[in-house]
Amino acid sequence: MELVDVEVRLSVESERLAQLMELFAAEWWTAGRRPDDVAAMLTASDLVFALVERSTDRLVGFARVLTDGVYLACVLDVIVASHARGSGIGRVLLDAIVDHPRLAGVRSIELVCQPELMPFYRNWGFTEEVGRSRLMRRSCDPRLAPAPPPPRDHK
Numbered sequence: 001m002e003l004v005d006v007e008v009r010l011s012v013e014s015e016r017l018a019q020l021m022e023l024f025a026a027e028w029w030t031a032g033r034r035p036d037d038v039a040a041m042l043t044a045s046d047l048v049f050a051l052v053e054r055s056t057d058r059l060v061g062f063a064r065v066l067t068d069g070v071y072l073a074c075v076l077d078v079i080v081a082s083h084a085r086g087s088g089i090g091r092v093l094l095d096a097i098v099d100h101p102r103l104a105g106v107r108s109i110e111l112v113c114q115p116e117l118m119p120f121y122r123n124w125g126f127t128e129e130v131g132r133s134r135l136m137r138r139s140c141d142p143r144l145a146p147a148p149p150p151p152r153d154h155k
Contacts, residue, residue: 004087006051006060008096012042016050019059023079028143030077045076047103049096051089054131060084061093065103073103075111096125 012020024030024038029053041062042048050060060122061083067073075097080089103109112135115119140146 004060004084004089005054006089006092007054009047009050010051010091012050012059012062014039016052016059019052020062023059023062023081024077026082027079030079046073047097047100049093051080051093051096053084063091063097065097065100067103067106069102069106071107072108073109074108075109078113080113091123094121094124 017039020036020038021033024033039075045064046067046069047065049061049063049065050059053060058081061079061084063078064076065073066076078090078093080093097103098109109126111121115116118126137145
């Protein structure tokens with residue numbers, strides 16, 4: 001597939017929120033998100049990366065980053081539109097993230113991905129070799145983890 005001509009933008013304009021919702025609806029981990037929650041998420045994210053296809057003016061890629069700017073940055077919600085996969089958009093998106101000036105001094109950039117995408121992310125130096133660390137999650141979303149137990153009394 002030929003590289004799609006895209007523009008990297010550092011925000012998702014409100015008039016483009018519906019396009020982001022379409023991308024989210026197509027993925028198992030983001031399906032069911034509500035526009036008002038997504039708007040709040042965008043505001044609270046430290047960095048937002050939106051790839052817009054120039055010829056159609058459509059959002060074809062997205063990711064966001066939460067970071068303290070020193071020790072840790074977490075890359076989240078990396079999505080490329082299904083029709084544009086294999087076109088190089090994912091490479092453009094990851095280049096924009098790892099080359100962003102706000103992340104230049106961050107000691108660790110982390111992400112969570114499906115096993116079949118690990119070879120792709122290794123191209124930017126990501127590794128599953130993280131010492132003894134393991135991902136743990138507490139979630140009320142059954143697609144992401146079993147429901148947490150009820151809150152404990154901490155007295």
